[in-house]
Every structure is written in structure tokens, then in C-alpha cells.
Amino acid sequence: MTYDRIAIVGGGLIGASWAALFLAHGAHVAVQDPDPEAEARVARTLAAAWPDLQALGLAEGPVPMERLLVTTDLAEACREAEFVQECGPDRIAVKREIVAALEAHLGAAVPIASSTSSLLASDIQEGAAHPGRVFVAHPFNPPHLIPLVELVAGRATDPEVIEAARAFYGGLGRDVIVVRKEVIGHIANRLSAALYREAVHLVAEGIASVADVDRAVASGPGLRWALMGPHLTYHLGGGDGGFRHYIRHLGPTQAARWAELGSPELTEPVIAQLIAGVDAELDEYAGTDLVRARDAGLIAILQARARQGL
Incomplete structure (x- = not known):
């Protein structure tokens, strides 16, 4: 399972590091962040992360900026997205607001993976129009280097979404763990x-x-x-x-x-x-x-x- 066009919500430390990894594997990446300074911040993170990925044999040549979009507009980031990596603030009310906003711009089958470090997928997907596509994909910082990704389904998550995510992150060279039972903080x-x-x-x-x-x-x-x-x-x-x-x-x-x-x-x-x-x-x-x-x-x-x- 691969995704050619990935949207990232939140261009902070985790989101920008995810962007580096996705770009290194050939994806087109759109990063949405309301901060007008996000573009410069993401560029700095990419400049630092790219040599790391090159050292690991995961990237060649310069950073492919032609495959990167950084925008404040969520609709623009989601326009062609096949997969979403959500990296917003780790507060449940904010996560639910982000999911609701995403659902206004995404097809019903587009997976929404939250990078939350502690929150439950069941809580995040509560109130979603399509809760079956919402799940947790928690990395360890920095995700472009540390291979661990913890996948956690919520009560409503479609098992096929988790299996597709396992294949997707595994294809990125990640060491994927599927958590058997939801718990605050995962494993x-x-x-x-x-x-x-x-x-x-x-x-x-x-x-x-x-x-x-x-x-x-x-x-x-x-x-x-x-x-x-x-x-x-x-x-x-x-x-x-x-x-x-x-x-x-x-x-x-x-x-x-x-x-x-x-x-x-x-x-x-x-x-x-x-x-x-x-x-x-x-x-x-x-x-x-x-x-x-x-x-x-x-x-x-x-x-x-x-x-x-x-």
C-alpha cells in the first residue's frame, strides 16, 4: 500500500519530520499550518533532516521542494490527498475540530492518522461523520529517523484501515506495532x-x-x-x-x-x-x-x- 499524495496537518517538529520521510519515499506532500511562519520552519527542518535520510540511504539529491506545498489553507492541502497525517496540538477538543474540518474537504475513504502521543483513537473519532477511517499512528520523535510507529484502532475504526496503514508505514521502513487495546500513552x-x-x-x-x-x-x-x-x-x-x-x-x-x-x-x-x-x-x-x-x-x-x- 502506497499513497502518492499526503496531507499533513500541523507543520511543527513532528509534522515537518513526517514530511521529510514522506518526501524521501517519493510522495507529494502538502503541509497545512495556520502559522504564516510555518513554511520557513518546515524548510529548516527539511534542510536538517535530509542529510540524515541521505546517510541512511533513504534520500538522494536535494530536497524535492517541487513535491512540497506548505499552506495555511486546509482545503488546499486536502485537495488531492489520499492520506492524512494529523499532527495538531495534543488536546482532544482540538483533535475533534481538526477531524471535523478535514471531513469537509476529504473523500469518505481517505484515512486520517493521528500522531497523538497519549489520546485515544475512540475519543478522537467521536462525532466524526466517517469514524472508521480515523486511527492513531504514533511516531517517536524524530519520526524521519526513529522507526517505531504505533497503530491504535478506535472502537469504530475499520480493521482494513489498520491493515492498510500497517502496509503503508512498513513500506516506509518503519517498525510497525499494532496496539491490541487502547490505553492512554499507547506502549x-x-x-x-x-x-x-x-x-x-x-x-x-x-x-x-x-x-x-x-x-x-x-x-x-x-x-x-x-x-x-x-x-x-x-x-x-x-x-x-x-x-x-x-x-x-x-x-x-x-x-x-x-x-x-x-x-x-x-x-x-x-x-x-x-x-x-x-x-x-x-x-x-x-x-x-x-x-x-x-x-x-x-x-x-x-x-x-x-x-x-x-
């Missing part, structure tokens, strides 16, 4: 939130600094998680007995740690402590373009994973 963001809750707890309780928490993740489990997830990681930690040995013999130590995990509150003192810690950590990277450093690192990791067949 990856819930996992991230669980880790971050404990990260905040460790700082709030004076157990570690912000910088040391970040180092502990990036220089420890984060390196393993870039190659395989927690279950396979613990399988290897079980030695010759694999995961069966690990979960039966070391599982109780996991349960003991679960019992000790914190549930911090984001009070003003805790927020101030976190902000001060991040500011101090940023001082260590003075003069470094962290976005470019991150993206270069992601490219290197993706290339290493490919070489290892992971």
Missing part, C-alpha cells in the same frame, strides 16, 4: 513514563543528581535497549537457562525493586530541582548542538543495528 510512552517516574523520584529523594540519572540510563541499560527490549535483555541475563531461569530465580529481585519504586509528585520544589539539574547538565554541553549530536548518534545506532541484523 512506548507508557514505558518511557514508567522510567521517568523513577528518574524523578531518585532526584526528588536526593538519591542522585539529574546528570547522574541521565548517565545511568544512557551508559547502562539504554545501550542494551537500543539493540533489544527488556524481555530479550533479561533472557540473555539468564545465562544458559535464558529467560525461564531469569524470571524464576531472579524475578523475586525484580518484585522487590517494584515494591520500592517511587511515586513522586511534580510539586513546585521538585520542578525547580529538575530544572536546575537540567540547566547544570546543559552547561556540560555548552557549544554542542544537542539535536545534531543526537541525530548523528541515532544514525550510527540504526546503521549498527542493520549491520547486526537487529
Whole structure:
């Protein structure tokens, strides 16, 4: 399944990154954003993203600006759209307004994929004239580099729409997961939130600094998680007995740690402590373009994973 003409609603960080990926795969892309400065912002994102895609072998030559339209007019963006990637603000009332506006300009069969990081597809499609074509396709930032796409159907979503979306994003080289049951935050963001809750707890309780928490993740489990997830990681930690040995013999130590995990509150003192810690950590990277450093690192990791067949 491929779509030649794609409309993106919202030209911010996520929308512009999606645009880069779609353009790299030969699509004509129309980005709609009410901000008159959106065209310049999208152009800057594309200029930064295109070398990344070239490094991964996904793009050749200059950015194909002749296949890109950036407009404030939703009707113009939707005029020939075969697929819509919605990237508006993550507020349910706004999402429903966007879906209603899109339906005024789209054929009934054009899929509407929301990039929402937390909202439920069932809530977004409520009140839609054609709710069967509305679903969640959540990327991880930046979507032109990180391959994960989480597909989530709402109560009214047509199963054929999800299957077509799986084929579409898979054809873009994405690692597609179909979430079996709707839940706030889907899969990856819930996992991230669980880790971050404990990260905040460790700082709030004076157990570690912000910088040391970040180092502990990036220089420890984060390196393993870039190659395989927690279950396979613990399988290897079980030695010759694999995961069966690990979960039966070391599982109780996991349960003991679960019992000790914190549930911090984001009070003003805790927020101030976190902000001060991040500011101090940023001082260590003075003069470094962290976005470019991150993206270069992601490219290197993706290339290493490919070489290892992971």
C-alpha cells in the first residue's frame, strides 16, 4: 500500500519530520499550518533532516521542494490527498475540530492518522461523520529517523484501515506495532513514563543528581535497549537457562525493586530541582548542538543495528 499524495496537518517538529520521510519515499506532500511562519520552519527542518535520510540511504539529491506545498489553507492541502497525517496540538477538543474540518474537504475513504502521543483513537473519532477511517499512528520523535510507529484502532475504526496503514508505514521502513487495546500513552510512552517516574523520584529523594540519572540510563541499560527490549535483555541475563531461569530465580529481585519504586509528585520544589539539574547538565554541553549530536548518534545506532541484523 502506497499513497502518492499526503496531507499533513500541523507543520511543527513532528509534522515537518513526517514530511521529510514522506518526501524521501517519493510522495507529494502538502503541509497545512495556520502559522504564516510555518513554511520557513518546515524548510529548516527539511534542510536538517535530509542529510540524515541521505546517510541512511533513504534520500538522494536535494530536497524535492517541487513535491512540497506548505499552506495555511486546509482545503488546499486536502485537495488531492489520499492520506492524512494529523499532527495538531495534543488536546482532544482540538483533535475533534481538526477531524471535523478535514471531513469537509476529504473523500469518505481517505484515512486520517493521528500522531497523538497519549489520546485515544475512540475519543478522537467521536462525532466524526466517517469514524472508521480515523486511527492513531504514533511516531517517536524524530519520526524521519526513529522507526517505531504505533497503530491504535478506535472502537469504530475499520480493521482494513489498520491493515492498510500497517502496509503503508512498513513500506516506509518503519517498525510497525499494532496496539491490541487502547490505553492512554499507547506502549512506548507508557514505558518511557514508567522510567521517568523513577528518574524523578531518585532526584526528588536526593538519591542522585539529574546528570547522574541521565548517565545511568544512557551508559547502562539504554545501550542494551537500543539493540533489544527488556524481555530479550533479561533472557540473555539468564545465562544458559535464558529467560525461564531469569524470571524464576531472579524475578523475586525484580518484585522487590517494584515494591520500592517511587511515586513522586511534580510539586513546585521538585520542578525547580529538575530544572536546575537540567540547566547544570546543559552547561556540560555548552557549544554542542544537542539535536545534531543526537541525530548523528541515532544514525550510527540504526546503521549498527542493520549491520547486526537487529
